[in-house]
Amino acid sequence: MVPSLEDLHALGARQQPSYDSSGGAEARDAAIAKLRTLPPLVFAGECDDLKTKMAAVARGNAFVLQGGDCAETFSGVTADNVRAKLRVLLQMAVVLTYAASVPVVKVGRLAGQYAKPRSSDEETRDGLTLPAYRGDAVNGYDFEAGSRVHDPARLVEVYHSSAATLNLVRAFVTGGFADLRQVHAWNTDFVKESGIGQRYERLANEIERALTFMQAIGADPDEFHRVDFHTCHEGLLLDYEHAMTRIDSRTNTPYDVSAHFLWIGERTRQLDGPHVELFRHIRNPIGVKLGPTTTPDDAIALAGRLNPDNEPGRLTFVTRFGAERIRESLPDLVEKVTAAGVDVAWVCDPMHGNTFEASSGYKTRRFDDVIAEVQGFFDVHRSLGTWPGGVHVELTGDDVTECIGGGEELLEIDLAHRYESVCDPRLNRVQSLELAFLVAEMLRQ
Numbered sequence: 001m002v003p004s005l006e007d008l009h010a011l012g013a014r015q016q017p018s019y020d021s022s023g024g025a026e027a028r029d030a031a032i033a034k035l036r037t038l039p040p041l042v043f044a045g046e047c048d049d050l051k052t053k054m055a056a057v058a059r060g061n062a063f064v065l066q067g068g069d070c071a072e073t074f075s076g077v078t079a080d081n082v083r084a085k086l087r088v089l090l091q092m093a094v095v096l097t098y099a100a101s102v103p104v105v106k107v108g109r110l111a112g113q114y115a116k117p118r119s120s121d122e123e124t125r126d127g128l129t130l131p132a133y134r135g136d137a138v139n140g141y142d143f144e145a146g147s148r149v150h151d152p153a154r155l156v157e158v159y160h161s162s163a164a165t166l167n168l169v170r171a172f173v174t175g176g177f178a179d180l181r182q183v184h185a186w187n188t189d190f191v192k193e194s195g196i197g198q199r200y201e202r203l204a205n206e207i208e209r210a211l212t213f214m215q216a217i218g219a220d221p222d223e224f225h226r227v228d229f230h231t232c233h234e235g236l237l238l239d240y241e242h243a244m245t246r247i248d249s250r251t252n253t254p255y256d257v258s259a260h261f262l263w264i265g266e267r268t269r270q271l272d273g274p275h276v277e278l279f280r281h282i283r284n285p286i287g288v289k290l291g292p293t294t295t296p297d298d299a300i301a302l303a304g305r306l307n308p309d310n311e312p313g314r315l316t317f318v319t320r321f322g323a324e325r326i327r328e329s330l331p332d333l334v335e336k337v338t339a340a341g342v343d344v345a346w347v348c349d350p351m352h353g354n355t356f357e358a359s360s361g362y363k364t365r366r367f368d369d370v371i372a373e374v375q376g377f378f379d380v381h382r383s384l385g386t387w388p389g390g391v392h393v394e395l396t397g398d399d400v401t402e403c404i405g406g407g408e409e410l411l412e413i414d415l416a417h418r419y420e421s422v423c424d425p426r427l428n429r430v431q432s433l434e435l436a437f438l439v440a441e442m443l444r445q
């Protein structure tokens, strides 16, 4: 049985909004009651499909690409924005699939990624201290007192924004946009300006030739015309995730129907904490972020609690050690988890261990560090005989300037030019595609 929301909160939840101080306890209950009446955003059967695919990842037969914003925003729910993100993810997936001949499981970090854990409760600017921004699910980004109040009505807006995004994504992936015949179309407005666009164009030409050949011999499978696309976000806000947890009528078991895949963040993965307690009960495929302080015993205990039956595809460990630590710290973890017989998919988040503040004050990441962490991840798994199962990246389909380096050689001085993230710095479109080509090479080796 799923524990009650009160029982979960009684476990001492970290990183939750405080509506009491803003007089919002009643409004919180109303928002939760409203959420409980709203239809599921995803179906339990779709979550099971993804679990089957993640089992293939864990076995070494597929590679998962997870990507999207660090924090989605309500104002970012526009057709252009969603299409751009989807387009870059589809391009990356095609590069990985074609160049490495490995099935790619596509999971968008979108349609629900609205809540952020923060290392500090407050933020100070020019002598003014206000509550930290915790994502549009909790408060506003604008740095003024009214906007930073934790407002429970936002939880319902998370639902509606997720529904609108998901509706568009579903239409795009089944309605022709994701047709492999569109490989060139995804790249228009991009080709001429960049070397990476041209490299992609050559690959698209090869794919087109292969498709034409397939069609000439009479093969035109459904897979050429649509893709399976899934959603994920950090399951951070207990009020929201609990309200979205429903009993599946087919199996009589609970699923969190706010997304196909949910993960527990690095800051909320306490073994006896409420996030682990909730996730233990839902049947979705789930992940846990593991930072550099994770001991092998921590990871084994988490697996024991979250996946006691060792169900294939159920559990993914997303490691985020940082380029400097990964080669020395990951081997012991992977070795001992494997020796303990834990069935898990290993995914690399090369973003969160590589964040630093530029002299101009912008939070940024170096493209080279991102690649170095992925390379370290591959090397460690290859040397241990385990499978580097995927990457989890923060990216956008737009030409932002948030991470430095890459083929465009963005410099610290360029960050101010187009820094749009409300939270962590994302790879832009060029950098994302470059990453895909580099990862494809690592997969091929």
Ligand code: PEP
Pocket: 070, 117, 234, 264, 265, 266, 267, 289, 290, 320, 352, 424
């Ligand atoms: C994130 O994925 O945006 C995040 C906060 O990650 P982590 O929990 O690994 O720090």
Ligand code: MN
Pocket: 070, 071, 352, 394, 423, 424
């Ligand atoms: Mn982030």
